[in-house]
Structure formats: C-alpha cells, structure tokens
Amino acid sequence: MPIKTVKEAINDALVQSFENDKNVILMGEDIAGGKGREQYQGTQDAWGGPFGVTQGLFTKFGGERVRDTTIAEAGFFGAAVGAAMTGLRPIVELMYVDFAGVCFDQMMNQAAKVRYMFGGKQKVPMVVRTVVGAGFRAGSEHSQTLYSLYTHIPGLKVVAPYDAYDAKGLLLSSIQDDDPVIFMEHKRLYMTSCEVPDDLKPIPLGKGKIRKNGSDVTIIAIQRMNLFAEEAAKELENNNISCEIIDPRSYSPLDEDLIYTSVKKTGRVIIVDESNPKCSLASEISSLISENCFSDLKSGVIKITAPHTPVPFSPPMEDFYIPSSKKIGDAAKELLNA
Amino acid sequence: MLDKDKLDWIYNKLFTIRFFEERIKKIAKEKSVPGYLHTCIGSEAICVGVMAALNKDDWISSTYRNHGHAIAKDCNLNQITSEIYGRSTGICKGRGGSMHISDFDRGMLGSFGIVAAGPPVVLGAALQEKINNGSKNSVSFFGDGAIHNGAFHEAAGLAKLWNIPMLFVCENNGYAEATATDWHLNTKELSDISKAYDMVAYRGNGNDVFEVFNLTNKALEESRNKQTPIFLEFKNYRFSGQYEGDTQLYQPQEEIENAKKNDPIKLAIDNAKNHNLTKDDIETYKKNALDAVNSAFDFADTQPWPKGEDALQEVYVNYPKEVN
Numbered sequence: 001m002p003i004k005t006v007k008e009a010i011n012d013a014l015v016q017s018f019e020n021d022k023n024v025i026l027m028g029e030d031i032a033g034g035k036g037r038e039q040y041q042g043t044q045d046a047w048g049g050p051f052g053v054t055q056g057l058f059t060k061f062g063g064e065r066v067r068d069t070t071i072a073e074a075g076f077f078g079a080a081v082g083a084a085m086t087g088l089r090p091i092v093e094l095m096y097v098d099f100a101g102v103c104f105d106q107m108m109n110q111a112a113k114v115r116y117m118f119g120g121k122q123k124v125p126m127v128v129r130t131v132v133g134a135g136f137r138a139g140s141e142h143s144q145t146l147y148s149l150y151t152h153i154p155g156l157k158v159v160a161p162y163d164a165y166d167a168k169g170l171l172l173s174s175i176q177d178d179d180p181v182i183f184m185e186h187k188r189l190y191m192t193s194c195e196v197p198d199d200l201k202p203i204p205l206g207k208g209k210i211r212k213n214g215s216d217v218t219i220i221a222i223q224r225m226n227l228f229a230e231e232a233a234k235e236l237e238n239n240n241i242s243c244e245i246i247d248p249r250s251y252s253p254l255d256e257d258l259i260y261t262s263v264k265k266t267g268r269v270i271i272v273d274e275s276n277p278k279c280s281l282a283s284e285i286s287s288l289i290s291e292n293c294f295s296d297l298k299s300g301v302i303k304i305t306a307p308h309t310p311v312p313f314s315p316p317m318e319d320f321y322i323p324s325s326k327k328i329g330d331a332a333k334e335l336l337n338a
Numbered sequence: 339m340l341d342k343d344k345l346d347w348i349y350n351k352l353f354t355i356r357f358f359e360e361r362i363k364k365i366a367k368e369k370s371v372p373g374y375l376h377t378c379i380g381s382e383a384i385c386v387g388v389m390a391a392l393n394k395d396d397w398i399s400s401t402y403r404n405h406g407h408a409i410a411k412d413c414n415l416n417q418i419t420s421e422i423y424g425r426s427t428g429i430c431k432g433r434g435g436s437m438h439i440s441d442f443d444r445g446m447l448g449s450f451g452i453v454a455a456g457p458p459v460v461l462g463a464a465l466q467e468k469i470n471n472g473s474k475n476s477v478s479f480f481g482d483g484a485i486h487n488g489a490f491h492e493a494a495g496l497a498k499l500w501n502i503p504m505l506f507v508c509e510n511n512g513y514a515e516a517t518a519t520d521w522h523l524n525t526k527e528l529s530d531i532s533k534a535y536d537m538v539a540y541r542g543n544g545n546d547v548f549e550v551f552n553l554t555n556k557a558l559e560e561s562r563n564k565q566t567p568i569f570l571e572f573k574n575y576r577f578s579g580q581y582e583g584d585t586q587l588y589q590p591q592e593e594i595e596n597a598k599k600n601d602p603i604k605l606a607i608d609n610a611k612n613h614n615l616t617k618d619d620i621e622t623y624k625k626n627a628l629d630a631v632n633s634a635f636d637f638a639d640t641q642p643w644p645k646g647e648d649a650l651q652e653v654y655v656n657y658p659k660e661v662n
Contacts (some may be wrong), residue, residue, distance in 0.1 A: 003341060025469065033455075040411035064469055065469070067500070069496065070492070070495055070496060070499060071497060072491075073490035073492075074458060074488055074489040074492045075458050075461065075489065075491075075492025075493045075495065075496045076458070078455065078458020078459050078460035078461065078489060078492075078493065079458050079459070079461045079465055079493070079496065080461065080462055081397075081458070081459050081460035082397075082447055082458070082459035082460055082461060082463040082465070082466070083460055083463065083465050083466045084462070084530055085442070085447055085459075085462070085463065085464055086447075086462070086463045086466040086467070087467045087470065088395065088462075088465075088470075089468065090462070102488075104490070105452055105455065106455075106458065106489075109450070109455065110448070110450065110452075110459060111453075112453055113653070114447075114448050115650055115652055115654075116433055116653050117430060117433050117434045117438045118430050118432065118438060118440045118441075118442060118444075118446075118449075119429060119431045119440075119441075119652075120431065121441070121442035121443060121654035122442050122447075122650065123655050142472025145507060155652050155653055155654065157654070157657075161408070177655075177656070178656060179654045179655050179656065179657070196601060206657075206658055211402065237394070251388035253657055253658045261561075263437050279572075309603075317418070333388075
C-alpha cells in the first residue's frame with residue numbers, strides 16, 4: 001500500500017475531487033504562485049501555497065478553476081459563499097488560521113447563516129482549508145489552532161485530521177458535503193506519513209476513531225496531540241497503565257457516543273488540546289462528559305492544554321506552551337496513583 | 339418607448355413599495371412589530387428601476403433595508419409581510435425578519451444585516467456564471483456607508499482583476515446610519531472610489547425610475563460585452579430614519595422639504611404623461627397597489643406563529659440529529 005505524507009494525501013484528495021466534479025474550484029493566495037512572472041519560473045505554479053500543498057493543481061486544471069487571489073480574504077471568502085450558493089463547490093485556502101480575523105464575518109454571518117435565516121432554500125457547499133498549529137517558531141500570529149472559534153458557530157462543520165489516511169478521507173468528504181466545512185491542517189503534521197490506499201473512500205464527518213484500545217484511562221487527543229498521546233501511552237505500558245486513545249477527528253459534528261462509550265469503560269479521562277484553555281474543545285468535551293457520564297467517572301476530568309497566553313516565539317517558551325507526552329504521562333500516573 | 343406591460347409593472351411596484359412602507363411604519367408606531375425595521379421610503383425608484391432592467395432569475399444581494407428590493411424582485415407580498423410579523427408562513431419561515439427578507443427562488447442571494455456583506459457574495463455568483471458560461475446577471479445593492487468597508491473594496495478589486503461582469507449598485511441616500519454622506523466621503527463624488535480599480539462608473543438620479551432603468555440597462559450591456567464590473571451610483575434621499583424609532587434629529591427639516599420636491603413617486607407621477615399614461619391609469623395603479631398591501635397585512639394578521647422548537651430546523655443540510 002502506498003505511503004503518503006499528509007501533504008501528499010491532501011493534494012491527492014484535491015486532484016481526485018477536481019477530476020470527479022467539474023464544479024470544484026480552488027481559490028487562495030499563491031495557491032499557484034508566481035502570477036505575473038510566469039516566464040521566469042519554469043513552471044506555472046511557483047509555490048502551490050506556502051507549504052506546497054496545492055502544487056501542480058494549476059498546471060493540471062488551469063486558471064479558471066485554480067484561482068490565485070489578491071490578499072483579500074473577505075473578498076474571496078464572500079465570493080466562495082456566493083459561488084457555493086449558485087452551484088459551484090469552492091475550496092478556499094486560508095493561509096494560516098490566524099488570518100481568520102479578516103474574514104470571519106463571511107464564515108460566521110454569511111456561510112453559516114444564509115441557509116437558516118433565508119428559510120432553508122440555500123446550501124453553501126464550500127470548504128475552507130486552513131493551516132493551524134504551534135511548533136514552527138512562527139510566532140503569535142502564525143501558530144494558533146482556533147478550533148473552538150469555528151466549532152462555536154452553528155451552521156459550520158469543523159474537521160481536524162491527524163494522519164494522512166484521515167486527511168485524504170475527510171477532505172474527500174468535506175468537499176462532497178453540502179454544508180460549509182472548516183478543514184484544519186496542522187503544519188507540523190504535513191510531512192508525517194502513513195499508508196493511504198489509492199482507492200480510499202470518503203470518511204464520514206462526525207465519526208471519531210479509536211487510535212488505541214485500552215482499559216484504564218481514556219485520552220481524548222485533538223489533532224497533533226495524538227502524537228503525544230501515543231508516545232505517552234507507550235511509556236505508560238511500563239507502569240502497567242493501559243490507555244485508550246480517542247481521536248474525534250471532527251469537532252462539529254462531534255462523535256459523542258464514541259467518547260462516552262470509552263469513558264464508561266475506563267472511568268478516567270485526559271483531554272489533550274493544543275489550544276488555549278478557555279472555551280476550548282477541551283473544556284467543551286469535559287463538560288459533555290460531566291453531563292453524560294458523571295456516575296461513570298472515577299475521578300475528575302483532566303485537561304492538558306496550552307496556557308492562556310498567545311503562542312510565544314522563542315523555542316524554550318514555545319516548547320513550554322505546547323502540551324507534551326510527559327504531561328500526559330504524569331497526569332495518567334496521578335489518576336491511577338501509579 | 340416602454341411597452342404598456344412594463345409601465346404597468348413599474349408603476350405598480352413603485353406604489354406597492356411606498357404604500358407598504360407607509361403601512362408598516364404606521365403599524366410600528368401605533369402597535370408594534372417585532373424587531374428592527376428599516377424602511378426604504380425614497381428608494382423606490384432605485385429598487386424598481388434596477389429590477390425592471392433585470393430578468394426574473396438574475397442574482398441580487400440586498401441589505402437590511404430590503405423591503406423595496408424584495409417587492410421589486412417579485413417576492414410574494416403576503417409572505418414578506420408574514421415574515422416581518424414573525425409568522426411561520428413568512429418568506430424565511432420566520433427565521434429572518436424584516437432585516438433578512440429574501441427569496442432564493444427569486445434570485446435573491448440574501449439580504450444581509452452586515453454592511454458590505456453583499457458585494458463579495460455577488461462576486462461569487464457572478465464568478466460562477468462566468469465559469470459555467472451562464473447568462474444570469476449579478477447585481478449587488480449597498481448604501482453609501484458600505485463604500486468604506488473592506489469587503490466592498492476586496493470584492494471590487496477581485497471583480498476587476500478577474501474581469502467579472504457584475505454591477506455594484508450604490509444607493510447614495512445621504513446618510514450612513516446617522517452620519518451624513520457629505521461628511522464621510524473622502525472623494526468629491528462617491529463613485530470616484532471606483533477609479534482606484536479602473537472600474538467604469540455611472541452616476542444617475544436615483545429619484546427618476548426611468549433614468550435608473552436606462553442607466554442599468556446600459557451598464558448591464560457594457561458589463562457583459564466588455565466582461566467587466568461596473569459601478570452605478572444613484573443619488574436619492576432617505577426620508578425614513580436609519581430605523582423605525584429613529585428621532586431623525588440630524589436630518590434638518592429644510593433638507594427633507596427640499597428632498598420632497600424630488601420624491602421618486604412624485605417624479606414618476608409627473609412623468610406619466612410622457613409615457614402616455616392618464617390620471618385614470620395612475621389611480622388604477624394606486625388602487626391595485628393599495629389592495630395588494632391591504633390584503634398582505636390582512637393575511638399576515640391571521641397567520642400562525644411558529645412553534646418554539648421550529649428554531650431547530652435547517653441549520654445544516656446534514657447533521658447528526660442528536661445535536662439538535
């Protein structure tokens with residue numbers, strides 16, 4: 001079976017979607033790149049986006065469907081809403097999720113609400129692909145995750161894949177979905193790889209995944225935090241602690257049943273979220289567990305998150321900011337008095 | 339010369355909008371209407387003149403001041419009224435209200451409560467038409483206040499860069515909320531703003547329905563032929579306040595009296611003889627419009643309220659049911 005990086009898997013899903021549906025278009029800043037200097041660069045797409053994820057699409061599908069935009073997110077996000085309403089399936093790239101602030105109105109007030117507030121006749125089948133995550137020494141304005149910002153809004157769906165397999169399967173689904181989907185790609189995961197079948201079917205949104213079966217403690221890990229959860233779980237085997245790792249993959253909708261089933265089995269929960277703690281996915285999932293599994297809990301839910309600060313730049317500070325496998329391991333040991 | 343059917347349509351719509359807005363203002367004052375109301379008395383000629391140049395299924399976006407656009411776009415008057423009353427048979431099933439009167443089946447992409455939300459959305463519809471070799475026109479309505487907002491500028495820039503045929507229609511009604519246009523403009527004329535995008539702009543008298551109609555026709559043709567966006571500025575006067583209940587202390591009486599001389603309904607009546615319309619014709623238009631308005635309000639009065647739990651419907655196309 002072919003081994004693919006997350007980046008390749010996403011590119012594959014885009015190519016496949018473009019081939020299968022002529023209504024799929026892509027808009028974003030430098031998603032091709034080098035506009036106006038084509039004669040010098042020896043290729044028609046100099047960048048393929050800042051991470052090279054969309055490399056080759058312009059050459060394959062042309063400028064009508066792969067549209068480099070101006071640095072005008074409100075403009076092309078709003079255009080995606082209108083294009084989606086009238087029959088296209090636009091994918092727009094928000095270069096970093098940190099730029100959400102300049103085009104949040106188009107998602108929060110238009111994409112999310114037109115169907116509802118205009119009587120249910122519209123649908124907005126658009127996808128926002130965006131890059132999230134700390135660990136790139138990229139500073140406070142290029143490192144956030146902001147999962148809960150979009151998850152909070154009724155009308156939007158939010159997906160955050162961990163590995164290449166899920167990235168491809170979930171992106172295929174997101175593009176086929178009739179609602180607006182925020183598809184979050186973690187910059188530190190782009191070069192990680194796993195087996196991805198060429199004929200992978202779309203993975204339904206709202207279905208979580210048990211990444212590891214276990215019996216003592218449930219670790220609910222959000223996107224890149226699955227990496228640390230797996231490291232911690234391996235380490236904890238030495239202490240005879242058996243961890244079950246749940247990757248919800250999709251945050252709106254959220255696979256609550258999968259979470260509750262695991263919590264009822266283990267009675268102990270650690271939630272690991274790279275975001276800031278207040279009103280986060282971690283706090284939301286914690287509250288849902290309290291409401292739905294209170295009598296099954298042997299101990300209070302533990303949240304391991306970033307601190308309530310912006311993402312710092314300097315490596316020691318940024319490393320401190322990001323949750324770690326050690327923190328997860330320590331928490332598990334404390335839970336089990338090991 | 340316009341044919342009689344077109345003239346009938348234009349005059350009927352002008353009177354319907356005026357009578358509708360006068361009625362809803364009266365009801366809001368004497369009884370009450372749920373929520374915010376933004377009436378468009380003074381905008382009738384722009385609503386009707388532009389829409390008279392459009393086909394039934396052409397795309398438009400409107401704003402919170404949308405009653406006139408919706409009526410001129412041939413949305414069902416009973417359903418409009420029922421929506422303003424918050425009833426279940428409203429045009430948006432009671433989920434929109436006065437600020438969001440919109441019918442997608444009539445080409446309305448939306449009536450947005452956020453200033454300048456419409457232009458980017460219409461750009462997207464126009465882009466879709468271009469990519470699919472479609473034939474529908476795309477028109478975004480917005481007020482003079484919107485021209486300072488980034489979303490307008492971003493849409494204008496992309497529309498020009500991508501050679502997208504669409505119309506940016508600015509209703510320059512003298513006020514951005516409670517701020518006078520002559521205070522907030524940085525350019526001599528509002529439409530000068532389009533020069534930054536090398537976009538063709540035309541200015542017209544927004545009180546003259548026939549001038550609006552002719553200019554819109556010209557702009558639509560040029561926009562299609564040259565595959566380019568065009569900016570239209572129509573000047574008129576906002577007789578209504580920003581919202582119903584606005585004391586309008588900032589609108590001087592003298593200014594209002596002067597504006598009345600150019601009232602779009604008055605001009606249309608004055609113009610009637612140039613179109614071979616008689617006084618009887620005008621009386622017939624008035625009567626028909628008033629009848630339609632009366633029956634719409636009678637209809638809305640009798641309509642059922644939605645159930646509270648109806649609020650849970652149609653947030654998504656597909657979503658696991660346990661969430662709702």
